[in-house]
Amino acid sequence: METLFRFFAQFQPLPTEAQAAIREICSVINLKKNEELQPIGHTCRTIYFVKKGIARIYYYKDGIDITESFSFENSIIARVESLFTTKPSRKAIQIVEDAELIAINATQLFRLYDIHPSIERLFRKIFEKGYVETVNRMESLQFHTAEERYSALLHEAPDLLRRVPLKYIASFLGITQVSLSRIRATLK
Template sequence: MKSIFQYFQLYNSLSKEAENAITEICSIIEIKKNQELQTFGHTCKTIYYINKGTARIYYYKDGIDITESFAFENNIIARVESLFTGNPSRKAIQILEDSEIVAINATQLFKLYDTYPEIERLFRKIFEVAYVDTVNRIEGIQFHSAEERYNALISEEPNILKKVPLKHIASYLGITQVSLSRIRAIK
């Protein structure tokens, strides 16, 4: 749990009491490569912190597997559209390498907001950063070439090629594996 609180510290300080309250609503999950952390049609009620490993959010469109996002060690992943609306998600979360995950019960977390305003502030800041990341991703698709998006991804996560199959990287970038191979060959 030390790692998750170091991550939280990047956004907002927590009192020892708030840390203890969060610890009580968490559980540690060990999950193997290629397993689903959340399945399609699942209503998200959990926020996950990746202590060790890699995950992706993905969906199918016209029978094609498309990666929406990746999450690496020391990062949060959740189906927020489902979490906040209570509707089942049309997307799933898949583990890409053997992982250790901290699962935070979101229903209980949201109840802590009234007792611990610092917890509410913490998660507001985390979700704000995630929202900005989503906007930046959309703008990247709108305004940058596939090569520029690839270079940005490699810059942000230099080890991604060791952790993630090329087919998932290509779908994340919105290109074919052949196009990705051409981009990589230029390097």
């Protein structure tokens, strides 16, 4: 759990009582590569902290598997549109590399907001960061070439190619695997 609280401290340190309250609503889960953390159609009621491994959010469009995002060590993953609306998600979370996650019960977490305002502030900051990342991702797809998106991805996650299948990287970049191979060949 200490890794989780170090992650939180990047946003805001929590008082001891707030940390204890969060510990009470957390559990550790381990999943193997290719296992589903949350399937399509699931209503998200859990926020996950990736302690070890990689997870991805994906969906199907016209029968094609599209990767929306990756979450590496020391990051949060959740289907927030489902979490906040309590409606089933059209997206899934899959484990890309054997993972250890800390599951935070969101229903209980939201109850803690009234008791511990520092927890509410912390998660507001975490969700704000996630929102900005989503906007940046959309703008990247709108304004940058595939080559620029690939270079930026490698800069952000240098060991990505070693850890994630190329088909997931290509779909994340919004291109085919053939196009990704061509880009990789020209940038060597």
